[in-house]
Amino acid sequence: ISFRKAQFLMSAPTLSQCPDDSGCEVAFAGRSNAGKSSAINALTNNAKLARTSKTPGRTQLLNFFSLTEQCRLVDLPGYGFAKVPKAMKKEWDQHLAEYLQRRQSLRGLVLLMDIRHPLQDYDWQMIRWASLSEMPVHILLTKADKLNNGPAKSVLLKVQRELQAAGFSEHVSLQTFSSLKKTGLEELETTLMQWLSA
Ligand code: GDP
Numbered sequence: 001i002s003f004r005k006a007q008f009l010m011s012a013p014t015l016s017q018c019p020d021d022s023g024c025e026v027a028f029a030g031r032s033n034a035g036k037s038s039a040i041n042a043l044t045n046n047a048k049l050a051r052t053s054k055t056p057g058r059t060q061l062l063n064f065f066s067l068t069e070q071c072r073l074v075d076l077p078g079y080g081f082a083k084v085p086k087a088m089k090k091e092w093d094q095h096l097a098e099y100l101q102r103r104q105s106l107r108g109l110v111l112l113m114d115i116r117h118p119l120q121d122y123d124w125q126m127i128r129w130a131s132l133s134e135m136p137v138h139i140l141l142t143k144a145d146k147l148n149n150g151p152a153k154s155v156l157l158k159v160q161r162e163l164q165a166a167g168f169s170e171h172v173s174l175q176t177f178s179s180l181k182k183t184g185l186e187e188l189e190t191t192l193m194q195w196l197s198a
Contacts, residue, residue, distance in 0.1 A: 018064070026074070
């Protein structure tokens, strides 16, 4: 698998419109502005891919990128947009929960959080949903370049402790990450390769 070869495959508004549920995939989620597009860019070395998912109107969809014939990356919509009507948010929540719980080919969830604002409500919700199906979650504490090494490490440990206290340590791993400085890329790739080759 080469992440550099990722290609846009399709967008899907609901589970029934996703590509065939065969092979394997990993999904990326995070609050809007957490740095998801930048991270996908850094991973795939392709600025066009992430832009695809930022096209207005596509923001509520799952965007699929093929890595190989059998493996895919999935870009889930950024959360925390201003002014999404409540009814729409509710409907989207259902699609997302359904995707996380029913998708057989889904091997793991990469959850991005700005290192300066970790573990917000939405993040807990994603962790809860994933844990319902024992889905592994790998957290990226993004924009780590905004902090010095010491403080960045403290946040990492604090988040780790909070996850442990909430009973989520078993299926959750975490690391610091910076798309800007390209730090943490190898660690992310290692996790993804483990999931996709398992
Ligand atoms: P998304 O909404 O989650 O896709 O977030 P983006 O990838 O578009 O990033 C949101 C903002 O954070 C943009 O202004 C990026 O330039 C900035 N950003 C993303 N990653 C990094 C990073 O690693 N370091 C810093 N300093 N800024 C970043």
